[in-house]
Amino acid sequence: MNWRGNALKFCDVAGLPALEPFVRLLAGEDVKEQLKGIAKFVVLPVAAVVVFLLLWSAAARTVVTDSMQLPSPTDTWTAGKELFAMHSAQRAEDLKVKQEKTIQAVTLLAQANAVTKQAESATGERKETLLANALVLKKKAVQAANYRPSSAPTFVDQIITSLKTVFVGFAIATLIAVPIGVLCGMSPWCNAALTPFIQIFKPVSPLAWLPLAFLIIVWAYSGTKPGENFFDKAFLISAITVSLCSLWPTLVNTTLGVASVDKDYMNVARVLKLSWSQQLFKIILPASLPLMFAGLRISLGVGWMVLIAADMLAQNPGLGKFVWDEFQNGSSQTYARIAFSVIIIGLIGLLLDRIMIFMRNLVSFGDPQAA
């Protein structure tokens, strides 16, 4: 296949129709037709954004109280730039401190070596004192080398924490939901047994789950000290709340996908006398992947939405906590920063959704546009 075919296929699978007219234009296809495509997929959305920004500015001038004001697009942009500037400054400072500490560690180690050498030529009590001194110096050197900057997390750190939390939660949810879904899809008995649980727990809000997740984590961590554990407590509470909420779409869709595998495929499996595991891995799972991924996509979307609330309540240092802290601080920048993080949250959600669409299209053959 030529490059154009490949590029068009990529646009299709990646769910990026906006790129298609450009590819066709580059390939020298009918210009008028492609300009129409560009107008539809590029010019029109840009115009809509411009209109939205104008309306927003107008609103910012209107919604004003004594102490606060709806931030205008420019305020928001400035606040965002500041947040990133703060992040770079913090990183630079951390790096500087880290470097100083490293130099310190090297000097300490050199001193320790010198003292050890002295000790070799000395005798008796003096030798022991010198050796002890060398040990103390070495310990200090190790401490300096292992220095971790303990500054407050910046905006970017918080974004990274949020992403980590959502992925851990999503991974837990997937590991639970997919096997149970496959089981329910294959056995109507299993499905009948689990349906009441699914029906009842599916509509429960994350905020209701959170105290229970809290209880379980506290129980699991009882008897350990902070810093001893791989995951932070607040992090786990958020992640588990995310899992509990994002479990259901995957579970329901996997069940549906497995239960609705084409009878003809199963007939093929029966004629070939495939064993149970071969049926599962060669027929049932591949056939239900498109629906499963449709469920995973919804799950990740729900997870990302829930995460912000969970962060706020569990005090997990992610974007939710950032919004909450800003709201509590009430500086002049507060609302602009919150508006900026709203946009960032939206953009990350969009990105996650696109990734899932891309993955789903990769596993559905024949109809990438469906569902």
Place this chain on the structure above:
Amino acid sequence: MSVAVLDRPRSKAIARPAPPEPLISMRSVSKGYGSGVTRNEVLSNINLNLRKGEFLAIVGFSGSGKTTLTKLLAGLEMPDSGEIVMDNEVIKGPSQERGIVFQNYSLLPWLTVRGNIALSVDRVFKHWSRGERRDHVEKFIEMVGLSHAVHRRPHELSGGMRQRVSLARTLAMKPNVLLLDEPLSALDALTRSVLQEEILKIWEEERQTCLLITNDVDEAILLADRIVPLNPGPNASLGPAFSVELERPRDKTALNHNETFKGLRNAVTNYLVAVRQKSRDDEALASEASPIELPELQPRSLRVPRGRAG
């Protein structure tokens, strides 16, 4: 006497060939779906012998239970009464001995052409080496003329190509019996005709026992040795067999002017039409036999009784 000296073989050994033995026999098989009031009898009292090495065609209208018949033969469905015997053993489930080609191809969309065929080959010839299996797959891809498309997935193929893959997949299993369940009825007329000739060619090479289910009388005559009409359901049963006395190899274009072909086509078609007409008449008769008696009502007055108006 010289007779006593010669050690002659038994006369039985040089006797004229006996009629081919039935490979599969259906003995008074019935099948229906549902229960109680919603019970729907599809096939009743089916008796059929499929002889070794013959090409048998079953012709019937759509909805007369043709697919149920194939499913029974394949072992995907069990008969309600009667039994189906293959090689003196009652069929109790699907088997690789009976390869089936489905009407809607049933190709796995996530596998390529090669992958689809290899799935069967790897399963049926487990004991072969990897190389042997690969060569086997290639051979059958070539047989159906798809060597240029081995890496394509089913959705990138035309209907005719898909059915070729499906055919190659089943043939590659080397089954004793080939069951073709309306393999060509989803295709357009031109593709259909090309594939008919290809099936004919392949069959004449392999001479495998084959059962074709179809709704196309011409197709049946072109391919088969014997044609058995399926009377329309419910309670479908088999009609009398028509023997196709046409020389092989057959040529589709030449057949169009062949008197035997024309005569047979008329005979089979007339039989089917007559049977359907009879079944319709029977149905009409049955519905006339017990008409619901409606009570005769007549209004005495059209006026609203006084005091009740509004």
